[in-house]
Amino acid sequence: MTLRTGVWHGAGTATYGAHMTVIEVAGAHKSYRRRGKAPEKALDGLDLVVATGGVHGFLGPNGSGKTTTIRILLGLVRADAGELRLLGQPVPQALPQVIGGVGALVETPLFFPAFSGRLNLRLLADTAGVTATRVEECLELVGLRDRADDRFRGYSLGMKQRLGIAAALLKSPRLLVLDEPSNGLDPAGIREVRELVRRLGSDGSTTVFLSSHLLAEIEQVRDAVSILARGRCVATGPVSQVLAGGAAGDLRVRVPDQRRAAHALTAAGFTVSEVDGALQVHGADDPADVVRALVAQDLYLTELSPVTADLESVFLDLTRQQP
Amino acid sequence: MTTDLAPPTGPYGAAAASRRPSLARAEVRRITSRRFVRVLLLVALAGYALFVGIAAATEFGRTTPDQVAAAEGRLDEAVAQQERARQLCLADPGRPRDVPPEQVCGPETPAGAFRVSDFLDRQPFVLADQLPDGAAGAAGVTAVLAFLLGATYVGAEWSSRAMVALLFWEPRRVRVMAVKLGVLVAGAALLAVVAQLLWWGTAAVMASRLGTTGPLPSGFYPDLLGRQGRAVVLTVLTSLLGFGLSNLVRNTGAALGVGFLWLAFVENVVRSLRPSWQQWLLSDNAAALMSDGAYRIQLPDSGGGRGRELALSNLHGGLVLGGVAAVIVGVGVLLFARRDLH
CATH class of the missing domain: 3.40.50.300 (P-loop containing nucleotide triphosphate hydrolases)
Structure with missing residues (x-):
């Protein structure tokens, strides 16, 4: 996950837009x-x-x-x-x-x-x-x-x-x-x-x-x-922006054979973890890439949905990522 | 929580303050609200009343002419007895002849070697003698009290960390310390003045009821006022020493421990190992500040001779105590101004 530091200070000014x-x-x-x-x-x-x-x-x-x-x-x-x-x-x-x-x-x-x-x-x-x-x-x-x-x-x-x-x-x-x-x-x-x-x-x-x-x-x-x-x-x-950034690219995936699916996605270069009985694919810019990787291995989806991050997961992800 | 919380209603920021801000007022309220301070002053007052009461009941009292005559008779008898003993010694054939007789049998008893008052069961309270002596005693007591007050004043702020909280309201650290020191100096001076006035009033009452208020020697009042003024200076300086020490170690108990160790151990070690350094010791300089005329220290001679005498003036005593207080307080304030606070 990549969240740019300072969502609001892109302009490098001392104000948030019109706000002091x-x-x-x-x-x-x-x-x-x-x-x-x-x-x-x-x-x-x-x-x-x-x-x-x-x-x-x-x-x-x-x-x-x-x-x-x-x-x-x-x-x-x-x-x-x-x-x-x-x-x-x-x-x-x-x-x-x-x-x-x-x-x-x-x-x-x-x-x-x-x-x-x-x-x-x-x-x-x-x-x-x-x-x-x-x-x-x-x-x-x-x-x-x-x-x-x-x-x-x-x-x-x-x-x-x-x-x-x-x-x-x-x-x-x-x-x-x-x-x-x-x-x-x-x-x-x-x-x-x-x-x-x-x-x-x-x-x-x-x-x-x-x-x-x-x-x-x-x-x-x-x-x-x-x-x-x-x-x-x-x-x-704003919290909505931070949460959106935290969820960017994360997809929830369900297939009948999750073990094979995890191998296939990993082989295709995705980072995969298992969350609540489903696979969570991190950093997928385009869901079509995920579908393509699975179909190539004769694995057919029963669920593909974007993950909405909560503050806790964003927080844990961000603080864990730091060197 | 039992009540609904509601946000404050304006005005906000500086507008919310409709009184003149006063750090000094807060400090005066803080120090006078301390239970330790109140108890300390009450105990001191009770101790003073007890001391005066016992002295009035057992030491002092007006004498009748018969009692004075009897005391004079006992004085004459004591002088005569001492002289008889000296004559017997001089007549002793076994007395060593190569040593001067004065060294063996002592000198002739001089006139005034004894005082009539020494032979009275209860002496009259003589204002001319007791008032200056008592003023010096009161100075000693207020000096110790002021040291305790100074130490606990800032020590309690460090141990409760209220010192840090205060900086959320007044971030100028040097100003915070300056106000605290100002309040302490004023409080210590007030303590010393009240103690001296209290003693003066007590002495006047005791002299009028248990002795005599006169005659007073010439220059009595200037000398007395000078001594009382030095008592105020001593009290202020010891309060600063207590404050400075406690501010450095940031704990009242540790400051008192260091003070006790210094006076009871370090100074005595210095006296025995380096007698000439006595002129820089705190207790000697406190005595020098309060002494009438020069305070004399007898230094032993390393060759076994009579040694020499060091005379410390009031000014010397004041400058040394003041210098030490300035260094201790100054270093503490400097560290407070520069250090990170957690």
Whole structure:
């Protein structure tokens, strides 16, 4: 399968067509030095563009560089090379000017364990000049108002995560960065966060950049998606385009003698695998080539259909292919 | 989650903030909300009240003329007894003749070798003596408290990683540190000033009830204010040392351990192995900063002679402590500004 990186950045511009962008990353490299070992490459020439509005899924297996990308964008980690822009401004240089429009929850929420949820939010609110009313709104928003005076250390994992989301929302951000926001949430909590993300993404003012290794989480809320593998963006664009690219050339084939058919197709240069009792032929540009190869061996089709890829198979294919 | 989640209603971004952003206000709220800080200050206050109460009940008290006369009688008797013993020694035929008699039997007891107060069961609280001494003692206590406060202030932020979360709101790292240091310096100075005022008030009450408020020697108040000013400087510097150390090792417990190890072990080893280096030790320079006049260190002579004396001024003490604090804090801030944070 060949999916070109950057479905949407063919023109190499900083916009998606008519859309402005909230995140632009070009050629980002980052290696972590490790004592006594070779440096670990976290980002290897990452290119990424996130357009304004909607929910942009940021998908990749653990260790693919998602959190590093977010940390670099938020100024916690310095890139070795590359250009990055947040809300149209270069970062980290202009981060102080744009940070007021960015809310973030990166991995686990970081709060004082001995302080109450409310006090933790008020400390952050003081820093940004956010009103106490807004703090209460956000607590209400995540369903923590009744437990707001309990200590953070006594919260369940899900409550901690919700407080982290409340903190990210305090600034009413134009860009909301959520890194694995469903960590620790129960199924009901996951569903409600998904609803929140969906609504935020559709309110016309907020762009949600949702990073996750959970395909289901991304699949249900995303408008666009970028897939990372080994520090590189291996696919990006609207989900429909990514899925179409992922399915390109894959055919489902059924014949009475599947073993012989598999040999025949392999001999003809196709890559074949068995899926759910049928043969799946990968990378077939023209279905007629498949029919021809089988008929030449006196094998007659009972089924020939294009395979519609889901995000999971695209994701697995793309991330497996990387060297 | 029990409630329906709804997206925030605008305004967005900077427009959502209708108050003036204040990192300093957040830091003041953060440090004053810490339970450890509150407990530490309450325990210190309770310890102070206990100490003063015990001292007032057992050490100090107004004396009657009869008690003073009896004490003077005991003083005269002690002087006479010492002189009788010296005369017996001088008359001893077995006394070595090749050694000066003063070296064997001691010198004649000088006038003022004993004080009447030494022979009183409860001494009067003399403001002129006790107030400056107590000011130095209070400086020691606030210096230790400030070290703990400085260490826990930033150490707790590292252990909870709230320091990283703060950067999502204020990404200028040097500014974050500068505000924290400013709040710490102001807090430590306030602590020292309050402690000195508290002691001054306590001493005035004790002197009026258990002793005497006068007469005061000339230059008493300038000297006292100078000492109290140096107490504030010492407290601020130790708070910076605690903060800097904790910021470097990113853990309160480790910082306190390093501090204890340094004072209890390293400095004593240096004193015994390299006595001349004492002039650079933290505890000696803290004492020098607080001393009236020069702080003297007796250095042994390697040849077995009388050795020599090192005199450390207040300025020397302040500069050494300040220099060490500046280096420790500076390196910590530099690393914080440059390092990747996870």
